[in-house]
Amino acid sequence: MSSTVPKSSNIFWHDCPVGKTDRQNLLKQKGCVVWITGLSGSGKSTLACTLGRELHTRGKLAYVLDGDNLRHGLNKDLGFAAEDRAENIRRVDAGLVCIASFISPYRRDRESCRALLSDGSFIEVFLNMSLELCEARDPKGLYKLARAGKIKGFTGIDDPYEAPLNCEIEIKEVDGVCPSPSDMAAQVITYLEDKGFLHE
Ligand SMILES: Nc1ncnc2c1ncn2[C@@H]1O[C@H](COP(=O)(O)OS(=O)(=O)O)[C@@H](OP(=O)(O)O)[C@H]1O
Ligand SMILES: Nc1ncnc2c1ncn2[C@@H]1O[C@H](COP(=O)(O)OP(=O)(O)O)[C@@H](O)[C@H]1O
Numbered sequence: 001m002s003s004t005v006p007k008s009s010n011i012f013w014h015d016c017p018v019g020k021t022d023r024q025n026l027l028k029q030k031g032c033v034v035w036i037t038g039l040s041g042s043g044k045s046t047l048a049c050t051l052g053r054e055l056h057t058r059g060k061l062a063y064v065l066d067g068d069n070l071r072h073g074l075n076k077d078l079g080f081a082a083e084d085r086a087e088n089i090r091r092v093d094a095g096l097v098c099i100a101s102f103i104s105p106y107r108r109d110r111e112s113c114r115a116l117l118s119d120g121s122f123i124e125v126f127l128n129m130s131l132e133l134c135e136a137r138d139p140k141g142l143y144k145l146a147r148a149g150k151i152k153g154f155t156g157i158d159d160p161y162e163a164p165l166n167c168e169i170e171i172k173e174v175d176g177v178c179p180s181p182s183d184m185a186a187q188v189i190t191y192l193e194d195k196g197f198l199h200e
Helices: 020-027 044-057 082-090 107-116 131-137 142-147 181-194
Strands: 032-037 062-066 097-101 122-128 169-172
Touching: 032 044, 032 107, 032 181, 044 062, 044 097, 044 122, 044 181, 107 122, 122 181, 169 181
Parallel strands: 032 097, 032 122, 062 097, 122 169
Antiparallel strands: none
């Protein structure tokens, strides 16, 4: 028989002597969330991994949270209905330099993550690649399946993607050409340096 006691009863907060500021001083960095949003195939995972590698090389602690990967474990109970996509995003919380890579198609979900971080440490990166480019890449063959009606509710095909209105960083094609992965990462690193997230 299941208990009627709510899951969060009889628990007490235990203060820890090492806080966020201590960790930031130790690591010589300021915690932030780099939130990468864009269509499937726009390059989110590629940018997340290239950026994670570059920060690691510089001795900065970063952790990549990727939608596709999380859906193999923590979020495997979730599908792609609007409420499931919202829950998928809600479960991602900030830690160090947290690199979050999700389609995150709805503005309200991205804004509710932004609202958790009031001090400018939510950095929204919009991979503004055209549907044509993403569909031409189609590394997993999902656009093809969606066009054939074999996947329903695919973002950009028969499900919405709400582009950011005021993101911190926009990465887009120049004359139809996408910047290289290292150029994309460099654009984010420059922002982090300029805003003082990477001391020294
Ligand atoms: N219906 C539908 N729409 C969009 N994407 C789909 C769908 N079904 C499966 N996939 C695969 O799931 C990956 C996106 O997962 P996310 O967690 O980033 O999506 S979301 O933020 O909850 O919208 C996405 O991976 P990426 O290509 O890395 O974006 C797809 O491989
Ligand atoms: N800057 C880039 N230039 C050229 N190809 C890229 C670039 N970024 C990603 N790709 C390629 O595009 C495809 C989709 O990239 P991926 O990172 O998996 O996108 P997403 O995570 O948004 O679905 C992959 O085959 C990847 O190698």
